[in-house]
Amino acid sequence: MYQKLGKIFIGAVAAASLLGNVASAETWRAWNIHNDGHPNTAAMDRFAELIDTSTGGEITLEVFHGGVLGSQPDAIEQVRIGAIEIGNFNLGPIGPMVKEANLVSLPFIFKSVPHMFRVLEGEGGEIMAAAMGEAGILPLAWIDAGARSFYAQKAINTPADVEGLKIRVMNNDLYTSMISAMGGNPSPMAFSEVQQALKTGVVDGAENNFPSFKSVGHYEVTTNYSLSEHLIIPECICVNTAKFNALSPEMQAAVRGAAEEAALYQRELWAIGTEQARKDVEAAGIVVNEIADKSPFQDAMVSVYEDYLAANPEMRKLVEIAQSTE
Numbered sequence: 001m002y003q004k005l006g007k008i009f010i011g012a013v014a015a016a017s018l019l020g021n022v023a024s025a026e027t028w029r030a031w032n033i034h035n036d037g038h039p040n041t042a043a044m045d046r047f048a049e050l051i052d053t054s055t056g057g058e059i060t061l062e063v064f065h066g067g068v069l070g071s072q073p074d075a076i077e078q079v080r081i082g083a084i085e086i087g088n089f090n091l092g093p094i095g096p097m098v099k100e101a102n103l104v105s106l107p108f109i110f111k112s113v114p115h116m117f118r119v120l121e122g123e124g125g126e127i128m129a130a131a132m133g134e135a136g137i138l139p140l141a142w143i144d145a146g147a148r149s150f151y152a153q154k155a156i157n158t159p160a161d162v163e164g165l166k167i168r169v170m171n172n173d174l175y176t177s178m179i180s181a182m183g184g185n186p187s188p189m190a191f192s193e194v195q196q197a198l199k200t201g202v203v204d205g206a207e208n209n210f211p212s213f214k215s216v217g218h219y220e221v222t223t224n225y226s227l228s229e230h231l232i233i234p235e236c237i238c239v240n241t242a243k244f245n246a247l248s249p250e251m252q253a254a255v256r257g258a259a260e261e262a263a264l265y266q267r268e269l270w271a272i273g274t275e276q277a278r279k280d281v282e283a284a285g286i287v288v289n290e291i292a293d294k295s296p297f298q299d300a301m302v303s304v305y306e307d308y309l310a311a312n313p314e315m316r317k318l319v320e321i322a323q324s325t326e
Contacts (some may be wrong), residue, residue: 027060030086031075033067040088041065043266050258080136082240090235100131107178108298109322110232124321139236140259144270147229152205155289156226159300168194168206177304210277219281226289
């Protein structure tokens with residue numbers, strides 16, 4: 001997707017002067033759950049600027065931050081039916097309505113964040129995008145939401161280190177199965193309860209990305225952060241499919257090019273924020289454990305994948321594409 005960004009965007013800007021077939025200027029609304037200071041908020045504001053320029057003012061984007069247009073599930077549905085044109089969504093909540101989007105929720109399916117983007121910018125991403133588009137929510141660009149890793153009172157460098165530990169996970173069968181497959185005890189609970197649970201020993205560990213680990217203070221009640229990167233669930237800038245398909249090819253290129261450039265900006269900001277969060281928690285005394293070889297963790301997921309693919313055989317091709325992508 002991004003390899004052709006320069007050509008697409010330049011072409012889109014040039015095409016803006018040829019938009020005589022557009023009947024009149026439109027104002028689109030965009031949903032974003034984040035507030036000021038978040039990389040996604042800055043990126044969505046940048047998207048609004050870029051779309052205005054690239055379409056010659058034929059499309060104006062009004063971005064509503066902080067989830068003011070509703071919860072994420074509500075906003076996803078609003079984009080699907082066209083009540084809102086654009087949304088910045090996590091792929092996790094899209095999985096229940098678009099099975100292909102569940103690829104990103106498979107534990108250890110990606111080797112790293114760059115590997116995840118290579119998968120999504122190749123055949124795997126094309127399959128996912130087509131399925132999402134059929135559901136009414138077409139991805140224009142993929143953006144970074146970090147990698148979730150384990151943190152606890154001990155280092156977790158191999159699956160054996162999870163054995164016997166009570167680990168808080170999100171309430172999803174794939175995530176609980178992941179912990180069980182490593183011999184641990186999965187403990188789903190509300191995110192707001194995790195800090196106290198870590199502090200009192202109700203759970204031995206939890207998992208999240210560096211910015212969240214820092215911002216919610218979980219680094220204050222743990223000692224080790226281990227870079228398992230077991231879940232790498234990206235986000236998307238998505239558009240209502242019917243609205244996008246109603247545009248001319250030139251306008252489609254302009255809108256997509258603006259979204260892709262905004263996504264690259266978001267990735268830069270996310271990387272900066274993640275690096276700073278890591279420095280901050282290390283300065284506070286957290287030991288960060290690098291995991292050079294994640295294959296033992298991936299091997300431990302064999303039973304998880306077997307069960308999942310037995311229940312969802314149509315996902316096998318997509319899983320194989322992700323696993324074979326270098």
